[in-house]
Amino acid sequence: MSELPLHAAALLVFWGALVGLDLVSVPQAMLSRPLVAGTITGWLVGDLEAGLRVGVLLELFALDVLPIGAVRYPDYGPATVAAAALAAGAPWELGLGLSVTLGLLLAVLGGWTLQLVRRSNARAIQQHAAALAAGESRAIRRLQYGALLRDASRGAGLTLLGLALAWGVARYVHLDRRTAVGLTLVVIGAGISAAAGGAVRSAGRGARLRWMLAGVAVGILLVVLR
Amino acid sequence: MTGGWRALLRLFAVQGTWNYERMLGVGMGYAAEPLLEDLKSVDPVRHSEAVVRSTDFFNCNPNLAGLALGATVRAEYEAVPGEQIERLRRALCSPLGALGDELFWAGLVPVLVGAALVAAVCGAGWWAIAGLLLGYNALRLGTAIWALRTGFDAGMGVGAAIGGSWVPRAIERIGPVAGFVIGVAVPVVAGWYLRGFGWAGAVGALAVAAVGAAVTRWYGTALTTVRFALLAIALLLFFRWVGL
Numbered sequence: 226m227s228e229l230p231l232h233a234a235a236l237l238v239f240w241g242a243l244v245g246l247d248l249v250s251v252p253q254a255m256l257s258r259p260l261v262a263g264t265i266t267g268w269l270v271g272d273l274e275a276g277l278r279v280g281v282l283l284e285l286f287a288l289d290v291l292p293i294g295a296v297r298y299p300d301y302g303p304a305t306v307a308a309a310a311l312a313a314g315a316p317w318e319l320g321l322g323l324s325v326t327l328g329l330l331l332a333v334l335g336g337w338t339l340q341l342v343r344r345s346n347a348r349a350i351q352q353h354a355a356a357l358a359a360g361e362s363r364a365i366r367r368l369q370y371g372a373l374l375r376d377a378s379r380g381a382g383l384t385l386l387g388l389a390l391a392w393g394v395a396r397y398v399h400l401d402r403r404t405a406v407g408l409t410l411v412v413i414g415a416g417i418s419a420a421a422g423g424a425v426r427s428a429g430r431g432a433r434l435r436w437m438l439a440g441v442a443v444g445i446l447l448v449v450l451r
Numbered sequence: 452m453t454g455g456w457r458a459l460l461r462l463f464a465v466q467g468t469w470n471y472e473r474m475l476g477v478g479m480g481y482a483a484e485p486l487l488e489d490l491k492s493v494d495p496v497r498h499s500e501a502v503v504r505s506t507d508f509f510n511c512n513p514n515l516a517g518l519a520l521g522a523t524v525r526a527e528y529e530a531v532p533g534e535q536i537e538r539l540r541r542a543l544c545s546p547l548g549a550l551g552d553e554l555f556w557a558g559l560v561p562v563l564v565g566a567a568l569v570a571a572v573c574g575a576g577w578w579a580i581a582g583l584l585l586g587y588n589a590l591r592l593g594t595a596i597w598a599l600r601t602g603f604d605a606g607m608g609v610g611a612a613i614g615g616s617w618v619p620r621a622i623e624r625i626g627p628v629a630g631f632v633i634g635v636a637v638p639v640v641a642g643w644y645l646r647g648f649g650w651a652g653a654v655g656a657l658a659v660a661a662v663g664a665a666v667t668r669w670y671g672t673a674l675t676t677v678r679f680a681l682l683a684i685a686l687l688l689f690f691r692w693v694g695l
Contacts, residue, residue: 233456251464253513255560255587260567281568284520288564288633289676293552294510295471299677318647326684329677347470350477357477357506360499362484365506369481372468404691410469410652411687413644414659415680417637422664422676425634427557430572433630440634447635 226311226395229270229388236269236308238384245380246301249292249339250373257302259328263309272313278321279309283328285416289423299337303380307387319400322408323356325416327394331387338379343384346372384387454485455599462486462595465516473508478524479520480506483571486524493532501527504536511545515618519543521602522609531607539607546610550618555591558625561600565585565632572643659683 229237240262247256255261255369260280267276283305290298308328312320349368350357356364400408465478483505490498504523511519519540525537563583570579605612613619641660645653663679674682 249469250467253463253466254591255563255584258564258583260564260571261580261583264571264577277571277576278644279597281571282644284564284568285637285640286560286676286680291552291556293556311684318463322684326681327678329684331683333677345472346468346477347472350468350470350473357480358503360502362502365477365480365484365502368477369464369467372465372477376467401691403602403686406648406652407655407687407691408684410648410656410681411659412680414656414681415676417641417656417660418663418667419676419681420633420637420640421660422667424630424637425562425668426617427633427663428630433626435630436627437630437634438630440636441638443631444635444638448638450505451642 226313226391229310229314229392231374233270234388237266237310238381240266240375241303241306241384241387242381244306245300245335245383246373248300248302250376256267257300259287259305260303262305266309267313270310270313271325275312275315275317275320275324276309278317279312279324279328280305281323282321282325282412282416283308283332285420286329288446289419290421291427297338297340298385299329299332300339301328301332302335303387304335305385306384307331307391310388311391318409319402320409321345322405322412323394323398323400324391324408325412326408327390329412331383331390334386335383336381338383342375342379343373344374349390363399401440454488457459457485458482459517459599462513462517462599465513473506474510475513475516476509477506479509479516482516482520483524483599486520490527497527497530498583499534500586500624502531504540507540509539509540514555514591515547515551515598517598518602518613519547521599521604523602525603525606529606535607539609543609546613549620550613552620554565554618554625558622558629559587561592562625562632565629565636568636569632569639572640591653637688651683 244257244262247254263276263280263283267273283301287301292298305328308324311327312324335381349371353364353368428437461482465475465482468477480502487498487501490501523536523540526539534641563586567579567583570582601612602609617690630661667674667676
């Protein structure tokens with residue numbers, strides 16, 4: 226992890242809050258996709274390659290998520306910001322495993338905090354039930370802005386925690402080369418399994434499966450030709 | 452009716468107050484507020500009832516929520532009985548959820564993200580990110596405008612309008628495209644990462660991938676892909692700790 230000046234850390238926390246908000250609340254513009262969040266974080270911390278490597282790998286995990294109805298899922302956005310910050314400045318083959326491990330743990334924690342925010346929203350609505358039943362527009366706006374503030378705080382808090390953990394890991398966790406490379410290979414393998422598993426589940430048994438298999442064949446051909 | 456653009460902007464925050472009781476309900480009320488403003492001067496009692504109805508339980512895919520919003524607001528202006536509007540809202544939840552999820556989460560997002568992944572690892576860099584953001588948001592904005600207009604034009608007949616629209620046809624077509632693009636992306640991304648590790652490293656990672664795909668399929672929701680990853684990481688660290 227590169228040394229982060231205070232203003233850069235503050236910028237990352239702000240970016241993490243935006244990314245956290247984007248997942249569900251507003252504007253759902255794909256900023257929270259790990260590919261986007263990771264690459265932009267890499268650029269912010271001055272190591273685009275590290276951000277891209279972390280972002281692409283966490284994106285493989287995110288492809289397994291279908292955010293349908295009330296399903297619970299990890300929040301990869303702020304997790305990617307912290308993971309990309311940890312990966313910056315180190316050779317990716319050695320740093321990717323540890324960074325993505327931190328990212329996965331934070332993503333699980335992020336999913337849990339999402340439930341807290343949703344329960345907190347429900348409590349706020351119960352408290353304003355009388356105003357809602359009376360059709361008070363001001364109560365609706367107050368609830369909406371309060372919920373957005375809670376979610377932004379969640380994203381910022383997660384990013385801040387992630388950056389603190391990243392700083393601790395960079396300072397106190399020193400893996401030998403074999404372990405670091407092994408960890409990188411394990412997370413790459415797990416990422417491939419997540420994306421492949423998600424794709425197979427979405428494909429079912431119809432035309433989509435046949436097209437997916439055709440795509441795999443084309444992908445393998447591209448790898449061989451490169 | 453005024454407030455269309457404000458309602459459109461507010462639709463992008465329709466999930467802002469998402470919760471397990473009313474789900475999108477309050478967010479829909481927030482988006483409906485500018486559209487219902489004109490009703491206040493015409494019929495204040497009806498306006499008040501309409502605002503209350505607009506915040507009731509509602510759930511669907513956020514990208515198609517405009518259809519329900521437009522239709523119910525039109526019905527409020529046409530003085531359709533409140534119970535009928537409530538029934539319409541409830542009836543729209545499942546179809547708009549299923550159609551939107553198929554179109555966006557299982558279709559458009561995998562297509563664009565898969566294409567962006569391939570482009571990014573092939574060296575497109577910022578163009579890949581820009582393409583993903585611009586492509587997705589342009590399509591999403593267009594869909595939101597169409598949904599709000601169609602809902603408002605159709606009113607209580609919104610079900611037929613959705614059935615005869617481009618949405619069901621697009622879903623039929625985008626599924627196979629999504630399958631193909633993700634099919635291409637996974638091996639290309641895997642090759643990008645594993646090229647630098649030699650055969651032994653590549654075989655090791657692919658073995659982890661094969662075990663992961665098999666066990667997560669076998670155990671279903673009890674062993675998610677993230678749990679498998681964390682388990683595999685813990686096992687590796689344990690084996691290295693005992694000196695293997």
